[in-house]
Amino acid sequence: MKILLTGAHGFLGWHTRLRLHALTDHEVVPVGRQEWSDLPELLEGCDAVIHIAGVNRADSDDEVEGGNVSLADGLAAAITSSGGATRVVYANSIQAGNGTPYGRGKESAERVLRTAVEGVGGHLVDVRLPNIFGEHGRPRYNSFVATFVDSTVRGESPTINDNQVGLLHVQDAAQALLDGLTTEQGVVDPEPETHGVVEVWDLLQEFKASYVPSGEIPDLSTKFRIDLFNTFRAALFPDHYPIQLVPHSDPRGSFVETVRCRGGEGQTSFSTTVPGITRGEHYHLHKIERFAVISGTGTMELRKMFTDEVLTFPASGDQPVAIDMPVGWVHNITNTGDEVLLTQFWSHELFRPDAPDTFAEPVRPMKEQPA
Structure with a gap:
């Protein structure tokens, strides 16, 4: 039609x-x-x-x-x-x-x-x-x-x-x-x-107390909580990001907590990306998705659908940060370094092949791609 x-x-x-x-x-x-x-x-x-x-x-x-x-x-x-x-x-x-x-x-x-x-x-x-x-x-x-x-x-x-x-x-x-x-x-x-x-109002204050200081995900055990939290975090974007992750180091190395969630489903995965390659290039209608670079150097890009401005966030495993992708924003991550990029992904829901809530779209349309 x-x-x-x-x-x-x-x-x-x-x-x-x-x-x-x-x-x-x-x-x-x-x-x-x-x-x-x-x-x-x-x-x-x-x-x-x-x-x-x-x-x-x-x-x-x-x-x-x-x-x-x-x-x-x-x-x-x-x-x-x-x-x-x-x-x-x-x-x-x-x-x-x-x-x-x-x-x-x-x-x-x-x-x-x-x-x-x-x-x-x-x-x-x-x-x-x-x-x-x-x-x-x-x-x-x-x-x-x-x-x-x-x-x-x-x-x-x-x-x-x-x-x-x-x-x-x-x-x-x-x-x-x-x-x-x-x-x-x-x-x-x-x-x-x-x-x-x-x-x-009380739920929004709960979300703020949990999410704003440290990026801790609040209780997302109901649809209404998920919808309201997505509404809240959209208003924080982009000024609140990236979320600074805190390494806890000792002579053995470092430990970095990338996601803490108070309730609901959740799924964690990771990817390796070779230099020069881009992953992502999609958007969601309701999914909460966090990208955190664990090792290597990369760039995360986001664009609100039906607009032209592209926002860019550099990321490195040496100074870990996380970006929570807003609903309706196309996003990707590119390995801009010389070594393999290791990225951790977290979603608030389990992946369901019959309803993945993932829709392909380039952050930069073809006419904007560098020659």
């Missing part, structure tokens, strides 16, 4: 594009603010639209309500004029129709889109998303979790009013949108997990 993805450069849009790239062969046409004026042309030849673009917060209530309707109007006009995109998956909200400016805007946008889609004989899938959290969320915009993560990293203590909230990790939200490409249902309600606001 050829899919037009609106809001592609935002929080949910990036994760949805990442999941489409990893799990499907669909051609994706990403649309953000800069491409919005070209919407009618971009829509030509598309089989479906995933409409994520929206306004969560603005300077006035009218901008929130009107902004969501205006975006729907623009997409509806393009659908009507082109007569294409017979399926539209709409990233709606459980707040639709709750009487708030945001809720009114999302509800009105759904009506606008449904009229346009039905007018060309198509099918609208209304995906009603709850509170979403995850890696690279914007503080004070996408969710209270993103705000809590930012405050935790900064060492701030916000005022917290506790209540129970339904939370859905952004990759699960993205999967609900992908499911909308094939379902015959008109409405989809992904089921969130319910957690207390104070509970979320």
